[in-house]
Amino acid sequence: MSRFKKGAHVDSRAGFRQEKEDCPVPYGLLKAARKSGQLNLSGRGLTEVPDSVWRLNLDTPQEAKQNVSFGAEDRWWEQTDLTKLLLSSNKLQSIPDDVKLLPALVVLDIHDNQLSSLPDSIGDLEQLQKLILSHNKLTELPLGVWRLTNLRCLHLQQNLIEQIPQDLGQLVNLDDLDLSNNHLIDIPESVANLQNLVKLDLSCNKLKSLPPAISQMKNLRMLDCSRNQMESIPPVLAQMESLEQLYLRHNKLRYLPELPCCKTLKELHCGNNQIEVLEAEHLKHLNALSLLELRDNKVKSLPEEITLLQGLERLDLTNNDISSLPCGLGTLPKLKSLSLEGNPLRAIRRDLLTKGTGELLKYLRSRVQEPDGGLKEEPRTPMTLPSQAKINVHAIKTLKTLDYSEKQDASIPDDVFDAVDGNPVANVNFSKNQLTAVPHRIVDLKDTLADINLGFNKLTTIPVDFCHLKQLVHIDLRNNLLISLPMELEGLTKLRSVILSFNRFKSFPEVLYRIPSLETILISSNQVGGIDAVQMKTLSRLSTLDLSNNDIMQVPPELGNCTSLRALMLDGNPFRNPRAAILIKGTDAVLEYLRSRIPT
Structure with missing residues (x-):
């Protein structure tokens, strides 16, 4: 017995221990993954994924080779197919064709790596519903991606992609698509086929326009086109029956988009553009709007028709050129936040502006009865x-x-x-x-x-x-x-x-x-x-x-x-x-x- 205590190297299990130490993925994780169907290898500094991961459900596990008895909980032959694989925040530069050896995958997360390409065999993952590829170095996607017709979530933000093919329209079950922070100059017309899409993020690209076909996406609720180069928005956007949030910040818009019949829109974000004029035509159809953000534009005045926005709760006009306000603004029943910093307002005392939205709206309501309908200048006796x-x-x-x-x-x-x-x-x-x-x-x-x-x-x-x-x-x-x-x-x-x-x-x-x-x-x-x-x-x-x-x-x-x-x-x-x-x-x-x- 003393000989065994002093010499651990003669342990009959030493061979297995050595094999575990050579593998960058602890064997215990692989063993647990066979039972749970989930494997999390995020943040482990991996430069490549060990073959044992791809062959997890194919190879006979080590415990099967050992002459030991198993309890009910250790029956290796009663394993579960891997359905969720997390490989994020590593140093992976490529994924091998062997990814197809995990056909039961439902979730594959490889974000925050150094991938410049993907194998076409990824298209063999027929059960895949969620594919996260953000924060990599991808310039294009293999044809296999467009065969993933069960995909519901596809995240491609923070890559180097310049073009999305018409094949995108094959992913008819998508409900969440993020293409932000790429180099896209256009969006394919086939996006109209994505009838189940709820969220579409196109921000931080080089888009100058949107395809008219986008209006056919009847279930889209959130559309983010911030930080692009768009000068106008197609009026057909108003046909999107479910659109609730529209982000158009940091573009080159000179007017608010005309959205007739858009009865569902609740939030319209148009900050950091070149909007100078708000016309009644731009406002009268936005009956459901609760938030209107126009900060950092060149708006000179608000039309009296602003009072048509009876559901408005927040109005952000920070850093514009507004010198006066329509008194009717004070009659909006739900308005709780009115931001006016950075405007040359001359008709309202500064101490009044610092008292908050409530006091300002109360003041505007008190001036509604003025004959000219506008703000009365403070008396001046120079x-x-x-x-x-x-x-x-x-x-x-x-x-x-x-x-x-x-x-x-x-x-x-x-x-x-x-x-x-x-x-x-x-x-x-x-x-x-x-x-x-x-x-x-x-x-x-x-x-x-x-x-x-x-x-x-x-x-x-x-x-x-x-x-x-x-x-x-x-x-x-x-x-x-x-x-x-x-x-x-x-x-x-x-x-x-x-x-x-x-x-x-x-x-x-x-x-x-x-x-x-x-x-x-x-x-x-x-x-x-x-x-x-x-x-x-x-x-x-x-x-x-x-x-x-x-x-x-x-x-x-x-x-x-x-x-x-x-x-x-x-x-x-x-x-x-x-x-x-x-x-x-x-x-x-x-x-x-x-x-x-x-x-x-």
Whole structure:
């Protein structure tokens, strides 16, 4: 007995153990797969799949060769055909013809590998219903793929595919097709044969148009054509009887698509296009619409017919050229969210805009009875000073507002500050001038100033003296030339919102992490490369964070711990994760996804 304890190499089972160690797939997994019919080999660094996997249901297992007795649970001859094989997140460059040796496969997931081709024999998997090939290097697909007529889910996103053949129409049972992030310039007419398709993702390609035949897809509910080169949408799209979500972001549209009789459409996303005009014709058929997203366009006005959208719950008009709103907007019964940041609204006081959707709609309803049907301008009684600067002294005295905006002046005349004449000023608007520096006399208003708008100027720095404005609640510095903020701003203990969009920040301003009162940070359209999620979590009141259109390569998973966030915008950055499919689900889904990625 002592001889056997000291020399493990003489163990009669050593031969079997050695064989297991040579195989990159633990034998125990293969044994379990014969019972369950499922085998998960994801994330194992495999450069090729061992033959033992393909021959799992053909070869006699090792235990059958051993002279031992089996209990009922170990009867190797009572094995189950493999129906689910997961090979994702490895380093596979090819799949052999032997894949056909698993004819019972229902699910085959090979995403996140380095595949440049597939064997034609994949078409022999007649039972296959789900084929995941995303995040590879495929340039084309073998004819065998189009023989998989039982396929219900086909994911091909993040490859190098330039063309999909007419054979696509043979996959008549598909209900989920993802072709996003490829090099497609057109879609075959045969897509009309996919009558069971529910979800079609064509985003991030080079499409200039959609085939009219797409209108024949009677069961399609979600169509994503974001980030293509489309200038128009075929009107026949309106014939899609089940379409509920239509994504057209980041294209070249000049008008909303005309969708007569499209009674099912609930969400229309048209942000980041070149839309200038909204016609009544574009709106009157969208009776079922609950979400209309038009951010980052060139819309100048809303027609009164917007009131026809009685089911509208969310309207996003961020970053357009809207100067006034139709009062009827306030009568929409279900409207809960109205986003207007980045518009030159002149007829509505800024302090009203910051009070939220409810107060704004209440104000619009109160103006519905105006004879001209539009917004009534705030009363103006300008007084001309020696410098010829027109200052609304009445607004200073009654509204506590000092307005010297849209003058295109390089500096603010002293007469503007002299006009304050000791009156308390809570709001200052110096936007849309040519200021290269913050007026030094702004410190004169330090005891009462709560809201300052210096947007659309040419500011390159913010002076340290800014920290003396201890009563500041809102700061708007959008559309300037700023690259940093002074650390002294941490003394602004009442600051709740700061807008820094469209500047030249290459990093997230460090001082913002040190202002715990912040509730809103808008820093979109800069060159920010990353954020410190650990410091961000210290901002316990932060509810809105807009980081869209920056240079963020990686979103730290710890950002998911910022549970106070109610609105997190990350689109328009070059990161791979979270993917677009997660982003469109909203802030809660993104935060949950990020938390799931935190290393434990």
